[in-house]
Amino acid sequence: MVACAxxxxxxxxxxxxxxxxxxxxxxxxxxxRIAYHPRRMSLARxxxxxxxxxxxxxxxxxxxxxxxxxxxxxxQAHSDATTRLPYEQTLExxxxxxxxxxxxxxxxxxxxxVEPGHxxxxxxxxxxxxxxxxxxxxxxACAGILHDGLTLELARDGEHAHLRxxxxxxxxxxxxxYDFIVATLVISGRRQTRIDDLQPSCVHLPYPEPPGxxxxxxxxxSELHFEAEALRLTVPAAGLDIPLxxxxxxxxxxxxxxxxxxxxxxxxxxxxxxxxxxxxSGLADGALSAGQIARKLHMxxxxxxxxxxxxxxxxxxxxDQERHAQALSKLKDAALSTDAVASQLGFTTPQAFxxxxxxxxxxxVQAYRDRTRARSTRG
Numbered sequence: 001m002v003a004c005a006x007x008x009x010x011x012x013x014x015x016x017x018x019x020x021x022x023x024x025x026x027x028x029x030x031x032x033r034i035a036y037h038p039r040r041m042s043l044a045r046x047x048x049x050x051x052x053x054x055x056x057x058x059x060x061x062x063x064x065x066x067x068x069x070x071x072x073x074x075x076q077a078h079s080d081a082t083t084r085l086p087y088e089q090t091l092e093x094x095x096x097x098x099x100x101x102x103x104x105x106x107x108x109x110x111x112x113x114v115e116p117g118h119x120x121x122x123x124x125x126x127x128x129x130x131x132x133x134x135x136x137x138x139x140x141a142c143a144g145i146l147h148d149g150l151t152l153e154l155a156r157d158g159e160h161a162h163l164r165x166x167x168x169x170x171x172x173x174x175x176x177x178y179d180f181i182v183a184t185l186v187i188s189g190r191r192q193t194r195i196d197d198l199q200p201s202c203v204h205l206p207y208p209e210p211p212g213x214x215x216x217x218x219x220x221x222s223e224l225h226f227e228a229e230a231l232r233l234t235v236p237a238a239g240l241d242i243p244l245x246x247x248x249x250x251x252x253x254x255x256x257x258x259x260x261x262x263x264x265x266x267x268x269x270x271x272x273x274x275x276x277x278x279x280x281s282g283l284a285d286g287a288l289s290a291g292q293i294a295r296k297l298h299m300x301x302x303x304x305x306x307x308x309x310x311x312x313x314x315x316x317x318x319x320d321q322e323r324h325a326q327a328l329s330k331l332k333d334a335a336l337s338t339d340a341v342a343s344q345l346g347f348t349t350p351q352a353f354x355x356x357x358x359x360x361x362x363x364x365v366q367a368y369r370d371r372t373r374a375r376s377t378r379g
Contacts, residue, residue: 046274047149048084052119054093056110056180061097063113069093087149094174105215107179111187121262122146125255127192128248133240135192136163138252142259144266154240160201161240165231175207178231179215185233186219192244200235204228272313275304279322283346290315324360327353331365332372338365 058072071085072093098106117123122142126135133154140152153164165181167173182203190198202223203216209226216224278296282288293315294304308315323345330341342353357365 046277047087047147049087049090049147050145051083051085053146054085054090055118056113056184057090057094057097057106059113060106060109061093061101063109064097064101064103066097066100069096087147091173094177098174098176104176104210104212105179105218107176107181108183108215108218110180111183114184114187116191119146121255121259123188125252125259127188127244127246128252128255129244130247130249130252131240131244132189132193132242133161134252135244136240138256138259141256142263144263145259148270156237156240159237161235161237163200163233163235165233175205175210178205178207181231182216182233183219192246193242194245195242198239198242200233202234204230204232204234206231271307272318275308275313275315275318276322279319280326283322283326283344288319288346320356320360323356327357327360328368331369334373338369 054072058068061068069092071089094106103109122139122145125142126138129135129138136152136154140154143150143152147167149167151166153166155162155164163185182200182205186199190196199220200222202225203220204225206228207226209224214224216222274297275293278293279288282293290304291301294301297304299307305315308318326345327341330336330344331338336344338353339350342350345353347353347356354365357368361368363371
């Protein structure tokens with residue numbers, strides 16, 4: 001193995017990304033460094049990750065003696081199966097850590113901090129498959145549990161197989177994150193096959209080549225190629241047939257089914273959440289038609305309707321639910337007249353709002369306002 005001495009910040013430069021930014025690494029000839037430059041993110045939808053994605057970084061950062069941001073400590077202490085974090089925060093954490101630790105090997109350090117079972121259902125489903133290929137297919141199918149925007153595609157091509165790993169445009173991670181992904185796959189593969197020198201034949205990394213020994217040389221002697229379009233690992237096709245040490249066909253299928261059910265539930269929540277977000281903004285500016293909302297979601301009206309129906313949802317019902325929730329909130333504001341509330345919620349007439357409110361609550365607008373005013377006075 002080739003030791004890799006810390007080279008941040010002399011060989012690399014990282015800056016803390018502000019919320020809503022993404023970065024791009026590039027080589028700067030004038031300084032002889034690779035700099036990570038944040039840019040504004042332009043995402044079609046909000047991207048979230050499960051806290052287990054950042055825990056390895058948190059552990060590595062803690063071991064290096066840095067004090068974690070409050071939100072990272074909270075996520076570590078109070079997460080459960082439903083907890084999600086904005087992807088922008090993970091970018092911030094990694095950029096901040098790189099800037100302050102000065103470690104070129106932060107991604108590899110984080111991967112080495114991952115304990116068996118860390119990735120929970122996704123890892124359990126993968127490691128109970130029969131072969132390496134089945135395990136990678138399982139990770140690809142379940143990746144959304146860990147990261148909304150992460151996609152993996154395993155393609156077989158004659159004597160070789162290629163694992164392509166991508167994030168949506170506008171959400172590329174810091175270069176150290178790519179090192180983490182590669183190192184995690186290598187370490188996990190060795191654990192599950194009990195082959196100590198298991199490694200890809202070559203790795204294509206989507207950032208410029210850094211000066212000096214690469215951090216991944218701690219783990220692999222594979223060919224490394226840089227400035228690739230996407231992260232890609234190439235392995236011999238025969239390597240996909242290597243058996244896993246904990247293969248259990250029946251348990252593996254049960255765990256894949258559980259992962260699929262969890263993904264379907266998340267898809268329902270994610271789609272409804274995105275639509276509600278644009279319904280809320282549409283209520284304010286009058287853009288409430290299906291066509292207007294579909295355009296904001298970067299899809300056709302027909303596709304939006306089909307996706308909603310596939311999840312048992314209807315746009316009219318989501319609009320109705322959002323109007324109901326906002327009506328209850330706005331009517332508590334004594335400074336707003338009922339007509340003003342009706343207008344803000346997109347009703348063409350006050351009468352239409354009164355009828356809808358009676359249908360939602362079983363009481364009149366005036367009765368609701370009197371009751372909430374009396375409760376406020378008593379409080």
